[in-house]
Amino acid sequence: MKNRNWRKAVALPLVAMLATALTACGSDESGGKAPEGKTDGEKVTLRFSWWGSEVRHKALLEAIDIYTEANPNVVIEPEYGGFEGYYQKLVTQFAGGTAPDLTPLSVDWIDEIAVKGDLVLDLNTLKDYLNLDAFDKEFLDSYAVYDGKLVGLPMGANGMITLYNKEFFDRFDIAHDTVWDWETIHTIGKQVHEKDANAYLLGMFDYRIFLQPFVNQLTGNQWIQNDKTVGFAEEDVTKAFSYYQQLIADGVIQPVAESSLYPDMADNLQWQNGNIGMMFTLASTIAKVKTYTPGVDVAMFPVPSDAKTSAVLVNPSNPLAINKKSKHPEEAAKFASWLLTSEEASLVLKDVFSVPVVKANADKLVEEGLIDPTVAKAVDLALSNPGEPVNGLSSNQELNQIAQDILERVAFGKVAPDAAASELTERLKDKLALIK
Amino acid sequence: MRRRKLWTVIVLSVFSILFLYPLLWLISSSFKPNADIFSSISLWPREFVWDAYARGWQGVGRTNFSTFFGNTLLLVIPVVVLTAASSLLVAYGFARFKFRGKGLLFTLMISTLMLPDAVIMIPRYLLFKEFNWLNTYLPFYVPALLAVNAFFVFLLVQFLRGIPRDLDEAAVIDGCNSFGILVRVLIPLAAPALVSVCIFQFIWTWNEFFTALIYINSVSKYTVALGLRMVLDNEGAVNWNQVMAMSVVTILPCIAVFFMAQKYFVEGIATTGLKG
Amino acid sequence: MTHQSAQAAGGQTPGSEGKRRKRKPGSLVAYLYISPWLIGFIVLTLVPFVASFIYSFTDYNMVRKQTFVGLANYIEIFTKDPVFVQSLRVTLLYVVIAVPLKLIVALLVAMLLNVKMRGISIYRTIYYLPSILGGSVAVSVLWRFMFMREGLVNEMLSYFSLPPVNWLGDPNLALFTITLLPVWEFGSSMVLFLAGLKQVPAELYEASKVDGASRVRTFFSVTLPLLTPIVLFNLIMQMINAFQQFTAAFVITDGGPMKSTYLYGMMLYDNAFQFFKMGYASAQSWILFLIILVFTFVLFKTSNRWAHYEDGGDGK
Helix, strand or coil: CCHHHHHHHHHHHHHHHHHHHHCCCCCCCCCCCCCCCCCCCCCEEEEEEEECCHHHHHHHHHHHHHHHHHCCCEEEEEEEECCCCHHHHHHHHHHHCCCCCEEECCHHHHHHHHHHCCCECCHHHHHHHCCHHHCCHHHHHHHCEECCEECCECCCEEEEEEEEEHHHHHHCCCCCCCCCCHHHHHHHHHHHHHHCCCCEEECCCCHHHHHHHHHHHHHCCCCECCCCCECCCHHHHHHHHHHHHHHHHCCCECCHHHHCCCCCHHHCHHHHCCCEEEEEEEHHHHHHHHHHCCCEEEECCCCCCCCCCCCCCEEECCCEEEECCCCCHHHHHHHHHHHHHCHHHHHHHCCECEECCCHHHHHHHHHCCCCCHHHHHHHHHHHHCCCCCCCCHHHCHHHHHHHHHHHHHHHCCCCCHHHHHHHHHHHHHHHHHHCC | CHHHHHHHHHHHHHHHHHHHHHHHHHHHHCCCCHHHHCCCCCCCCCCCCCCHHHHHHHCECCECHHHHHHHHHHHHHHHHHHHHHHHHHHHHHHHHCCCCCHHHHHHHHHHCCCCCHHHHHHHHHHHHHHCCCCCCCHHHHHHHHCCCCHHHHHHHHHHHHCCCCHHHHHHHHCCCCHHHHHHHHHHHHCHHHHHHHHHHHHHHHHHCCHHHHHHCCCHHHCCHHHHHHCCCCCCCCCCHHHHHHHHHHHHHHHHHHHHHHHHHHCCCCCCCCCCC | CCHHHHHHHHCCCCCCCCCHHHCCCCCHHHHHHHHHHHHHHHHHHHHHHHHHHHHCCECCCCCCCCCECCCHHHHHHHHHCHHHHHHHHHHHHHHHHHHHHHHHHHHHHHHHHCCCCCCHHHHHHHHHHHHHHCCCCCHHHHHHHHHCCCCHHHHHHHHCCCCCCCCCCCCCCHHHHHHHHHHHCCHHHHHHHHHHHHCCCHHHHHHHHHCCCCHHHHHHHHHHHHHHHHHHHHHHHHHHHHHCCCHHHHHHCCCCCCCCCCCHHHHHHHHHHHCCCHHHHHHHHHHHHHHHHHHHHHHHHHHHHHCCCCCCCCCC
């Protein structure tokens, strides 16, 4: 058979293709420096992608139209869809060097994409094209600067709050202005359940709304410190776990075997039916909750009087980042700046990305009644007593999953608080040793 | 015989509620107010909402479901035809011929189904990017043309092997070459299997979300599967009755295709008289 | 898989005795027929496969340049990953329950639906509906509705004065409940059985009737043997799919409660896309590849004894 040559003919292109498949990403010729100036007059096409629901799509499309009308040299190609798969597609595109020029980043992705991956521009390098002065400098420094780089322009301010069902509170004579801490949750929650065996003050706890802030308030440290050590002692987590089991035992929290079906409290049938009183959640979810349960209001996240820090989570709602490989970073920056700082754009976007960070715009929207007052109040509450910004390691999803898994076993009563605490510490240490 | 049929009907009817319920629920949800969809299991809407279909059809912004349907047909029809044709040829090669390396190649083919997609996705994306296929339907057409999905080839191999070889030989005596045998003898006999291939590929491609999501960027090229999910945010408010309404509209063609195709399992070209 | 087993599925052994007279003029024609697949394999499939194999020896995370880490991923999987063990256990259990259950249901329903009768096409469509709806955005919500505490299934149980069951919240039951979703979507296996039943020559039934065989005996002596190629196909494909199952657990329980439904496919997804460990996920994928390969090999091997081919393949 003459397949020697045949093999060679097949093998060569294969090797070439494999090479392209393997040299996936990372830096290459075009990275870093952007081509200078001279874009005036020339047609520039920017790809802008985002995820969201209908109102957000409509608002952004309208904003794009306004901008491109005023800047006829710019064409903006919108690429939008739901949340499902968005992130996988984005990562795949970054791997392939085909990511859009502009994309919002969810806070969970910043560490990998912006910091370790170094895939988006440090916007400080584009400050000539950005109206950074419109933002509160402290907010930007705390929540949008990572590792010295401004990774994106915050599209809105977001924060953790207590969201409660007003009718439920009235039914059980709970004062709307109750200042919550972990103590009052226990006492009031217990009374609620004693009055009505089908009613619970709370749904379910998870790592982000309970374990991390609770321990943070005790220690004042990051969950995982920057030097890759755990920021708590075993007693601290033991306390958190015992408290959680106590709440479950006393009927303050809906039994986990029922609530575990609904990782998102808004979907929980008992919540929708008014049998659960409150939840801890981000301001950005209020719109969704309100579609099922319109009668809600907000209060401050529980902070004990002796807390070392409030641990109230504040984050920028999806900072808008510019791809490092963008061919027109200045034009992208100009558009991003207009979108997030101009009054014109903010009147179109309203609160589709929570409350705008630019104070003047936020005030204007509130004044005109264009923002849901509950959302505005929620963001104000969170920003009035923010905790330390959470560092990258403490938002590492793999580490958080370990905590989440153990927390769940605690909830099911499968493991005692102290045993759980030592297992958690052990496993976090093991993983931290492997993390680069 | 009659008694048997009666029993069949009774058993089938009793259990059919388990299979009909989802569709009925979907339809009823498309007429419910948003807040009621997830809080009541009743199939009868407490209060009727009539405009979910009209508003859902509008889609978001500049594209509506007419575009999505057009795109989906443009994607699905060639894929189904190409898959059936290429898989049949390849299956014929494996089922009826002997050749060097056959065992190895067959093993390789089946094993391409065994590696999870999650880890092939990125290298495949990079490859298709090199071919300049992004934001086109070629990532669907070309694999269909080249019988890349071993599922269909293996399926047809199994069916072809169920057809007695004596029939081929009779055709050879009649002067048929190998392609003639395929067309005149095997295709008619394998019709139910080919119809199955078409049904599956139609429905799967029609509903394919993830591959479409990865390869298609422009909203104007979105398929219905993408269109359906484009308003589903993790945080924002979603008009579920519109999503349900469009889900109903989207699955209707699949139901219709199945309903029309399944008659080939009733009247499938009978093998009567062919068995030697 | 070895050549032997594959040939059992794909036709005769090149040298099998008694069939030499069949040798066609050159195997070139055969290559021509399989050439679409061959080209597709070389151009579209091989490269991603080899790439993922190479990734499995690196710390590839999709957004940074990878470095070669040798066997480190594999060592970590086998020595330091309790989640891997849990997930593998859950997945094996899932495969063992889901695959036979689905095939038995599919075959039974196909037998019922294989009659000539007015209106049968409507029943066929109804029983296929879940397979069409499977990809629907609403399926997770729907499944919760059927199996939650206040759901449809418990309501039905209450008609028979049975106590409600916590189908999805109980860690001991959730996996079973999750299994019902793909079983309920048995449509494609059913369609193939129906198509296979169409290939059973009517004379065989008549012959069997003349012999006075009961229906059950006819099924086992006539129908089932002729369906074995399809049984083998469904068995292998359903097993391969079951090992990679992802949707059922992902959309309904998200792997919980307490990881009791954390299928292998979900673990891969989490490692690859949530934890940015594509290299690690690739290693886990290749381990799964080997596991599936072994199972498939065993099935092909044993099928030599029970699968029956009309084309006079091996064992005839």
